[in-house]
Amino acid sequence: MKRTAPEVLPAEGGLGDEPLLAVDDLHVEFHTRAGVVRAVNGVSYTVNPGETLAVLGESGSGKSVTAQAIMGILDMPPAVIPQGEIRFKGTDLLKLSDDARTQVRGQRIAMVFQDALSALNPVFTVGWQISEMFRVHRGMSKSDAMKKAVELMDKVRIPAAKQRVHDYPHQFSGGMRQRIMIAMSIALDPEVLIADEPTTALDVTVQAQIMDLLAELQRESQMGMILITHDLGVVADVADKIAVMYAGRIVENAPVHDIYRAPAHPYTKGLLESIPRVDLKGQELYAIKGLPPNLLDLPTGCAFHPRCPYRQDNCVTSAPPLYEISGTRSSACHYWREVLDGEQQ
Amino acid sequence: MGRYVIRRLIQAIPVLLGATLLIFVIVFALPGDPIAALFGDKRPDPAVAEVLREQYHLNDPLLLQYWYYISGVLFRGDFGVNFADVPVSQLMAGKFQVTLNLAVTALVMEAVIGVGLGLFAALRRGKASDTMILAATLLLISVPTLVTGFVLQLVLGVKLKQWTGADIFPVAGVFAGWRSYLLPGFVLAGLGVAYLTRLTRTSLVETLRADFIRTATAKGLSRRRVIGRHGLRNALIPMVTYLGADLGNLMGGAVITETIFNLPGIGNQLFQSVYLREQPVVVGIVTVLVLIYILANLVVDMLYAVLDPRIRYE
Ligand SMILES: Nc1ncnc2c1ncn2[C@@H]1O[C@H](COP(=O)(O)OP(=O)(O)OP(=O)(O)O)[C@@H](O)[C@H]1O
Numbered sequence: 037m038k039r040t041a042p043e044v045l046p047a048e049g050g051l052g053d054e055p056l057l058a059v060d061d062l063h064v065e066f067h068t069r070a071g072v073v074r075a076v077n078g079v080s081y082t083v084n085p086g087e088t089l090a091v092l093g094e095s096g097s098g099k100s101v102t103a104q105a106i107m108g109i110l111d112m113p114p115a116v117i118p119q120g121e122i123r124f125k126g127t128d129l130l131k132l133s134d135d136a137r138t139q140v141r142g143q144r145i146a147m148v149f150q151d152a153l154s155a156l157n158p159v160f161t162v163g164w165q166i167s168e169m170f171r172v173h174r175g176m177s178k179s180d181a182m183k184k185a186v187e188l189m190d191k192v193r194i195p196a197a198k199q200r201v202h203d204y205p206h207q208f209s210g211g212m213r214q215r216i217m218i219a220m221s222i223a224l225d226p227e228v229l230i231a232d233e234p235t236t237a238l239d240v241t242v243q244a245q246i247m248d249l250l251a252e253l254q255r256e257s258q259m260g261m262i263l264i265t266h267d268l269g270v271v272a273d274v275a276d277k278i279a280v281m282y283a284g285r286i287v288e289n290a291p292v293h294d295i296y297r298a299p300a301h302p303y304t305k306g307l308l309e310s311i312p313r314v315d316l317k318g319q320e321l322y323a324i325k326g327l328p329p330n331l332l333d334l335p336t337g338c339a340f341h342p343r344c345p346y347r348q349d350n351c352v353t354s355a356p357p358l359y360e361i362s363g364t365r366s367s368a369c370h371y372w373r374e375v376l377d378g379e380q381q
Numbered sequence: 382m383g384r385y386v387i388r389r390l391i392q393a394i395p396v397l398l399g400a401t402l403l404i405f406v407i408v409f410a411l412p413g414d415p416i417a418a419l420f421g422d423k424r425p426d427p428a429v430a431e432v433l434r435e436q437y438h439l440n441d442p443l444l445l446q447y448w449y450y451i452s453g454v455l456f457r458g459d460f461g462v463n464f465a466d467v468p469v470s471q472l473m474a475g476k477f478q479v480t481l482n483l484a485v486t487a488l489v490m491e492a493v494i495g496v497g498l499g500l501f502a503a504l505r506r507g508k509a510s511d512t513m514i515l516a517a518t519l520l521l522i523s524v525p526t527l528v529t530g531f532v533l534q535l536v537l538g539v540k541l542k543q544w545t546g547a548d549i550f551p552v553a554g555v556f557a558g559w560r561s562y563l564l565p566g567f568v569l570a571g572l573g574v575a576y577l578t579r580l581t582r583t584s585l586v587e588t589l590r591a592d593f594i595r596t597a598t599a600k601g602l603s604r605r606r607v608i609g610r611h612g613l614r615n616a617l618i619p620m621v622t623y624l625g626a627d628l629g630n631l632m633g634g635a636v637i638t639e640t641i642f643n644l645p646g647i648g649n650q651l652f653q654s655v656y657l658r659e660q661p662v663v664v665g666i667v668t669v670l671v672l673i674y675i676l677a678n679l680v681v682d683m684l685y686a687v688l689d690p691r692i693r694y695e
């Protein structure tokens with residue numbers, strides 16, 4: 037069992053100018069019988085230590101596929117990454133050998149999945165599953181690793197952890213299961229934690245507790261966190277910045293407060309307007325008209341143009357680049373100025 | 382668990398009684414006269430025949446006959462005697478041993494070949510070797526045991542011996558010890574090998590698609606550990622269940638194989654006893670077979686509980 041990271045990997049600590057994790061112009065395609073599904077078409081975002089990036093976007097926009105590409109858990113084939121970089125402390129993970137990649141996975145970059153019931157192995161006790169991290173990656177003995185598992189379960193505030201390590205996943209409630217998933221992911225103090233809709237399968241009160249727990253763990257350890265979510269309400273509380281995805285692209289990148297104050301992309305604007313608001317109670321909710329694009333046959337030009345209230349002729353023919361609005365903000369809309377100013381055509 | 386086992390055993394009683402009664406009735410309804418059969422070609426002396434009828438309760442109502450029989454089995458372990466006055470239990474003992482040897486040989490072959498091929502195919506899903514294995518199992522399933530039995534007996538048994546001079550696979554009887562069981566064991570296992578190969582392949586392929594496999598990969602575990610530990614442990618559940626349940630099938634289904642290879646097992650005996658209308662022997666054998674089925678199923682259910690912690694028996 038190798039315990040030291042291979043030399044190609046960036047050392048722990050000092051970063052210089054390079055972000056902790058940088059996804060740069062990432063493309064992911066699935067080669068299926070029906071054709072090539074272009075799930076991710078040039079995604080770029082960065083995360084720094086102690087920072088939370090929220091990734092938003094409707095179902096099918098490529099949020100999870102991007103995350104799986106970062107983790108290196110896409111099934112290839114059918115997935116192909118024809119272009120792009122995923123830099124972890126300056127090293128492009130996509131160029132690493134399988135071995136080196138395995139050393140990063142779980143130890144340096146970890147992931148929390150949406151549905152903990154199906155994401156945990158039903159036939160092993162939760163203690164076994166958490167302690168596996170220490171046994172396999174740290175070469176600990178069974179009993180030492182089990183002690184670590186109990187500590188971690190305490191840390192994520194599972195009551196009676198000492199007894200409950202011997203229970204199986206199905207014996208826990210949904211919220212407790214997600215805590216176990218979290219305990220397992222943070223076991224080896226990863227520098228980046230990706231949480232893919234960690235609260236979607238839970239009821240509302242439990243959702244808030246899990247988000248609080250994640251935020252707290254992050255504060256303690258200064259991890260960089262990528263939080264994939266549908267829930268715009270959650271985002272405002274915990275995220276530092278937001279990346280909005282549409283049809284496998286980032287359409288807007290911005291600090292969280294800027295985006296809530298004034299979105300710079302028509303799609304973001306539509307998303308924000310579709311949040312239920314107390315002051316508009318009783319009114320019909322706004323919904324973005326039209327359907328999400330077919331990834332097998334993306335629209336020409338800007339992928340959002342068939343649904344866009346700001347559409348001009350050139351939107352149909354030319355795909356907008358990610359326009360830099362300020363040092364921290366960008367939008368993939370030819371007419372971001374108009375959107376920002378709130379001028380509706 | 383203990384209470385569950387007891388409950389299952391109690392539930393087994395009506396099943397056992399029902400099955401044996403059914404067999405009793407069917408055997409009774411067979412055409413021909415057992416006493417006449419006993420005398421072979423000779424005509425029985427009517428007086429002697431009548432004495433024998435009385436002695437074997439053949440003049441009593443069917444249900445009463447059944448009661449005499451089953452109470453003997455249940456309370457005294459007495460399966461009665463055949464018409465030659467040999468205790469049926471004694472008659473069965475040696476035969477069951479032969480059939481058990483045969484069935485266990487077949488079971489081991491199923492486990493080793495079926496699971497091996499299945500895993501191999503699953504890990505090479507979609508490749509040429511996978512397709513070939515699937516085609517081979519299809520062939521095995523569609524060719525009757527009778528054909529595979531005779532063909533293998535001729536080729537691997539008779540011809541191979543002629544060519545090499547060595548009796549590698551004995552083709553009849555049980556005189557060569559465990560080697561006598563190899564060829565018949567394989568013939569008997571054929572169908573099971575095919576099913577188990579397919580089951581193993583499907584089970585592992587399905588399991589490897591599960592979310593918890595993705596989690597295991599995301600934990601940074603090696604592919605070997607992901608498949609061998611997290612995948613296999615889950616995929617094992619239907620495989621073990623199949624093997625457990627198949628022991629009963631193999632014992633009950635050995636008639637053709639035992640006949641082809643002339644093994645003095647329970648299948649052979651059953652065949653002869655049905656022919657001779659030896660009621661007590663037929664019913665005795667079937668009773669024990671039913672019992673084995675029931676016990677095998679119970680064991681399978683308990684294995685299931687051991688392998689899958691989500692299942693609780695109360
Ligand atoms: N193995 C695959 N083969 C083909 N297409 C795939 C595969 N995996 C994902 N996709 C496609 O990639 C697209 C993006 O999927 P992804 O799971 O990233 O969406 P998402 O933004 O996470 O959506 P959700 O909010 O529903 O989780 C989807 O259209 C999906 O159908």
Ligand SMILES: [Mg+2]
Nearest residue numbers: 099100101232
């Ligand atoms: Mg998703």
